[in-house]
Amino acid sequence: MADELLAKALAALGRKALTEAEMREWLAAREVEEGEAERVVSFLTENLAIDDRAFAVAFASDKRELSGWGKDRIREVLLRRGVERRLVEEALSPDDGESEVDRAVRVLKERGADLGDDRGRQRALGLLARRGYDAEEAYAAIRIAGRAA
Structure with a gap:
């Protein structure tokens, strides 16, 4: 494994955390031979530079x-x-005890969501959907936040 290649890979990791797959893509984009790329990725994972x-x-x-x-x-x-x-x-899976619905309610409060009318509730639903909450969690959060407002 070339020291120069390893130094460049470590420099890339210094700029941005990469997954194993992303490091493989990074190496492939630089036309590194597959076997050499695997040796670099193995070295980086064994030494916990990539985890x-x-x-x-x-x-x-x-x-x-x-x-x-x-x-x-x-x-x-x-x-x-x-x-x-x-x-x-x-x-x-590990949680801090806060449920997804509790987090969604917190997002709505932080954003100052206006839940007083259908348009506001639809906007809140869209916000939560974009943030990755499923419909059931989003509706529950809107109900809870609407009552608290």
Whole structure:
């Protein structure tokens, strides 16, 4: 494995956290031979420079807490980024005790959603759907937030 290639891969990881699949794509885009690419990815995973499990947990936590995303959207993005489904489900399972509906209510309150009329409720439903909450969770959150308002 060429030291220069490894240094470039580490530099790429320094700019942005990448999954194993994304690192493979990064190497393929640079026309690195497949066997060499696998050696680089193996070295990086063995030395914990790439850890899909830790990546998925951190990503899920950040998106849940900082962006107010629901499980569906987090799952979709992690799978698209090449994280194995079992690791995605593990990352989504540990909870801080706050339910998805509670998180959705918090999102609505933070956004100052006007739930006083049908148009406001439809907008709130759209917001929650874009954030990755399923319809059942979104409707429940709108009912709860509407009563609290």
